[in-house]
Amino acid sequence: MTTLRSESIGAGETAAVGPRVGVLALQGDFREHAHLLARLGAHVSLVRRPEELATVDGLVIPGGESTVMDKLSRAYGLAEPLKRAIAGGLPVYGTCAGLIMLADTILDAIAGQQTLGGLDVVVRRNAFGSQNQSFETDLDIPALGDEPVHAVFIRGPVVESVGPAATPLAALPDGRVVAVEQGNLLGTSFHPEITGEYRFHEYFLGTVRNRTLNG
Numbered sequence: 001m002t003t004l005r006s007e008s009i010g011a012g013e014t015a016a017v018g019p020r021v022g023v024l025a026l027q028g029d030f031r032e033h034a035h036l037l038a039r040l041g042a043h044v045s046l047v048r049r050p051e052e053l054a055t056v057d058g059l060v061i062p063g064g065e066s067t068v069m070d071k072l073s074r075a076y077g078l079a080e081p082l083k084r085a086i087a088g089g090l091p092v093y094g095t096c097a098g099l100i101m102l103a104d105t106i107l108d109a110i111a112g113q114q115t116l117g118g119l120d121v122v123v124r125r126n127a128f129g130s131q132n133q134s135f136e137t138d139l140d141i142p143a144l145g146d147e148p149v150h151a152v153f154i155r156g157p158v159v160e161s162v163g164p165a166a167t168p169l170a171a172l173p174d175g176r177v178v179a180v181e182q183g184n185l186l187g188t189s190f191h192p193e194i195t196g197e198y199r200f201h202e203y204f205l206g207t208v209r210n211r212t213l214n215g
């Protein structure tokens with residue numbers, strides 16, 4: 001297992017070793033998540049195998065390409081352990097492709113694409129168009145405080161419908177939902193890990209700590 005200790009990101013910026021958080025490292029921008037989590041004081045490890053998943057108290061599924069993560073997670077024998085962990089209450093935060101992996105239903109999936117599920121939502125892949133239609137905007141997210149969240153969308157999904165078990169956390173001005181939570185699960189269509197926005201990760205670490213404390 002690759003362990004990123006907080007010391008590795010620079011002296012003086014670190015906190016004591018905190019909750020054990022894994023970042024699914026099959027594909028995508030897992031390094032950005034790992035560095036941000038380490039900076040926030042988490043004890044971070046990269047997860048590629050079931051044995052590595054078993055050692056963490058929370059997991060981040062990064063942005064990237066959900067079709068590739070789906071195939072690799074099945075090839076590495078991780079998909080079923082991940083589903084069991086999610087059903088067992090493991091806190092998981094998915095950004096962009098990670099949100100797609102957590103959604104119960106995917107629209108515009110490729111043939112045979114599977115999802116881990118857990119979030120009672122329907123998401124549409126690539127809902128904002130291609131890479132060159134990527135955009136940035138500020139979102140008001142009361143759950144994270146008064147300061148707006150600067151959100152970057154890169155071929156992101158939109159949450160087309162939110163079932164009764166899930167709660168929308170953020171929407172675009174036109175009402176389209178782009179962040180949701182459900183119990184220990186959190187998902188965003190955008191990428192806080194690349195803008196220096198740390199509040200989603202901090203919020204997620206709070207969930208991980210609570211669950212660790214309360215068993």
Ligand SMILES: NC(=O)CC[C@H](N)C(=O)O
Nearest residue numbers: 063064065066096097155
């Ligand atoms: N930035 C991203 O994570 C893009 C997600 C990608 N379009 C997918 O379907 O997985």
